[in-house]
Amino acid sequence: MTELDTRPIDNPALDTGDDEPKNSHYVKKEDIMRSALDGTPAVALCGKTWMPNRDPEKYPICPKCVELMEMLRSMD
């Protein structure tokens, strides 16, 4: 099963075109690691390009990501 983690939005400027700008998203752990190394945004489960940081649980988790995560879990 793919490992996932949640991180909140660090830079709201990267959060464009969304009606819920202050959400955490589920992102693959490998993407978070790469993001931390490169400083490049990761792509969340919901498809959102998003910059993870080290302050989880600061924002509510994106409902779309929750839905997709539940789907993935049920398929596991």
Ligand SMILES: [Zn+2]
């Ligand atoms: Zn999301």
